[in-house]
Amino acid sequence: MSSTLPDLETLRAMGPAQQPTYPDREAVDAAVTRLSSMPPLVFAGECDDLTEKMAAVSRGEAFLLQGGDCAETFEGVTADNVRNKLRTLLQMAVVLTYGGSMPVVKLGRMAGQYAKPRSSDLETRVVDGESITLPAYRGDAVNGFEFTAASRIPDPHRLLDVYNASAATLNLVRAFVTGGYADLRQVHTWNTDFVRGSVVGQRYEQLASEIDKAMSFMTAIGISPEELRRVDFHSSHEALLLEYEHAMTRIDSRTERPYNVSGHFVWIGERTRQLDGAHVEYFRHIRNPIGCKLGPSATADDALALAARLNPDNEPGRLTFITRFGAGKIRDGLPGLVEKVTAEGVSVAWVCDPMHGNTFEASNGFKTRRFEDVVGEVQGFFDVHRSLGTVPGGILVEMTGDDVTEVIGGGEELTEAGLAHRYESVVDPRLNRVQSLELAFHVAEMLRAGAR
């Protein structure tokens, strides 16, 4: 793997897809210069640890749980919001670990997920009877969500806000996961506020009681391992804005190789994975564990070419293919990819994103997904891998720790009419807390079925 990172000008000259058009180039350069001198948010050694964990995922020795908002917002960087998201991820991880009897690698789609690729550069709304067209919202890293001309202008100062918001989030997450909040002996406390009201909460409570009993037994016989007190938790985001990602890339003093130090794991989106594109060129140089999305248009040859370019040494744990076909397409589309990649001896972790192929517009205009499609795509993913004898390595979900109403269906049977009640996502619909836990119970069943 080449260790000479191309300079930003080279990447810009390649015409990267999905980049904002900034009106003030000097302000962009000033932001890039400032970012380049900021301390890293993560340590390269932590990225290497995650690469090892992803290698275990690729071998079927661990399962990846990657989750968080579709798009984080600066306003959302509050203690409650971060804690609720983390708590739900921890609950999901407990269900998968205990219910599925499988070690779980926990990866937040957090502390950096501020930039969004869009289908269209423009958004049109009817305001007071008048049709108004403005630049699309591309995430808080780029412009404001508010539908006004001023707010939608791309502002490079926001790149520094991304750094600060990511630092604050990661700082709190690190405090929670090492300071006692994630202690397995807290399994009940994570649940107290919704156990009574929901079926899935009660199911979780039952599982937590079993864990309690197992731990009491361990304590009684004199085992109280420090590992129960803390968990490993890593951060991830789509490395979309090359100005930000390049400025946050540093040469590791141990290895003299470039790492993106704005997150442990970064991925290339479905819209920016062109083999000769600037994103692939950037990604092939960094040493982090990386992901690449593969949607229904990806061929097996595309996957092989991407693997050869992004992981030429075929290093286990380095590359994850995150497939996102849609519930109706996965059973036809995935086998061809997996078969050929496997036959060529390519080392890759396969992860299922059951969100991005299942989005549609409800009759009342809300962008939504069906919970049943989300479960259906994960089931298809497991079935395809099981039939081929390959490893279903994990899931990537858009979720929140709050009781939002963005995805229809699930045990609470949220309807299209119910979407308006609490729809808060600024781009794509997320599983709420109950739906996230429900999904974890379904996936634990799928893991168990494979172990039988």
Ligand SMILES: O=C[C@H](O)[C@H](O)COP(=O)(O)O
């Ligand atoms: O999260 C993914 C994409 O950014 C999102 O699905 C694009 O949505 P759009 O089609 O509304 O632009």
Ligand SMILES: C=C(OP(=O)(O)O)C(=O)O
């Ligand atoms: C944009 C995303 O997905 P995709 O690239 O698969 O559309 C995403 O995960 O936020």
